[in-house]
Amino acid sequence: MAIIRVRKSNLMMKKKKKSISLKEISKASFETALSSHNVTLEDDNNGCGIHSSSSWVKSLLLGRGAYGSVYLGRSKTLHTCERAIKTAEISHASSLMHEARILIRLQSPFIVRCYGEEIAREDCSTQYNLILEYCSGKTIADLIEDNNGELFESDAKVFARDVLSGLTYLHDNNIVHCDIKPDNLLLSPTDQRFRSTGYLTKIGDFGLSMEKGSLEYGNGYGHKRGTTRYAAPELMGHGFVDFGADVWAFGCTVLEMLSGVSVWGEYGDLAFDDWVNLIGHSDRMPHVPAWLSTEALDFLSRCLERDINKRWSTHELKNHPFVLL
Structure with a gap:
């Protein structure tokens, strides 16, 4: 079943913009995606998935959409390194995973650069993070x-x-x-x-x-x-x-x-x-x-x-x- 998302325009004439999206990921394809990232859904004593913590500190919320949120992120090791972090709870991250598969192989100054992806435990939830070039000039x-x-x-x-x-x-x-x-x-x-x-x-x-x-x-x-x-x-x-x-x-x-x-x-x-x-x-x-x-x-x-x-x-x-x- 197609999912229709609605966004508000930022233009002078503000209208709702309906988008027709990807189908929701099936259970089988979701498990395949997890396997490709070497992830298992075992639980620790707190009921959280056993995953490493994120290598990025998320700060400013840059935007929120139907498939997750975008944050300004700073590297925990290289503190001057800033990226845009697209993030979603792992069970709702099919669209972001699809985006990663496309972007990871593209290299053009006119395409937002992808620096990789990670699956990490954050606040007792399992998050999929897509690491992208941060364009500070907005849209x-x-x-x-x-x-x-x-x-x-x-x-x-x-x-x-x-x-x-x-x-x-x-x-x-x-x-x-x-x-x-x-x-x-x-x-x-x-x-x-x-x-x-x-x-x-x-x-x-x-x-x-x-x-x-x-x-x-x-x-x-x-x-x-x-x-x-x-x-x-x-x-x-x-x-x-x-x-x-x-x-x-x-x-x-x-x-x-x-x-x-x-x-x-x-x-x-x-x-x-x-x-x-x-x-x-x-x-x-x-x-x-x-x-x-x-x-x-x-x-x-x-x-x-x-x-x-x-x-x-x-x-x-x-x-x-x-x-x-």
């Missing part, structure tokens, strides 16, 4: 909100160029992210001599990602995942997941950076079936302000193309005048 969604939806087009171009580089890397490695949106694009502060915005944009949150060619992916059909507001027509209408779904969601994200309001915001907060009808089975398109530059309008039209066969790939988009230096 694109935060930046849009902090600037009252008024990002300069020149800055949006830089952010878009970074995300395209990350998506191209993912697609070249047969990974479909499946949940591109402003909340999942993290900002890492950098020297303005190298980035005019002062940030390097990194793609994060791989809990819903899929690998083409995997048993889970199959022929690409029958999947319902991602955040409804950013979901592509073929995904909402037919449950089809491919690289084009990321391109559509990326186009929605660039549109929000340029316009400052939620994509499809004029329709308010719809029930799931209404989203399916609007995005998957109608001929309607997200509202694109006419005052945007000619280059921006053309770029968005290449991303927000209902026909997946006509939608541009990330390689084609990287050569569009809108994102060229």
Whole structure:
């Protein structure tokens, strides 16, 4: 049974964002996951699982979602080392384990780096911790909100160029992210001599990602995942997941950076079936302000193309005048 999660948008037009998630981990696959981490669920005298303590001290709560919480963590041995610690009780950590399997092998400056994982005893519970790069600049969604939806087009171009580089890397490695949106694009502060915005944009949150060619992916059909507001027509209408779904969601994200309001915001907060009808089975398109530059309008039209066969790939988009230096 699919699980629908709801998140609040950080944008000017605050709407609930429904996401379609991974299935809950089965008992057999859960036991397999534990075995792969050399974990047994024996009890000590206090009824707690016998595991080593965490090598990280969690401090500031950075966020909380359907699959766990994210904390700022500091190493117990290297006190100056800070990481983002994604954590969940072990029996509810299937999504984080899936994210770890994807992230652990990815190496790109435009992808949040994974430093490993651990299972540890914390406060008489068994926690799964995913150790990630800490991006202290928050997210694109935060930046849009902090600037009252008024990002300069020149800055949006830089952010878009970074995300395209990350998506191209993912697609070249047969990974479909499946949940591109402003909340999942993290900002890492950098020297303005190298980035005019002062940030390097990194793609994060791989809990819903899929690998083409995997048993889970199959022929690409029958999947319902991602955040409804950013979901592509073929995904909402037919449950089809491919690289084009990321391109559509990326186009929605660039549109929000340029316009400052939620994509499809004029329709308010719809029930799931209404989203399916609007995005998957109608001929309607997200509202694109006419005052945007000619280059921006053309770029968005290449991303927000209902026909997946006509939608541009990330390689084609990287050569569009809108994102060229």
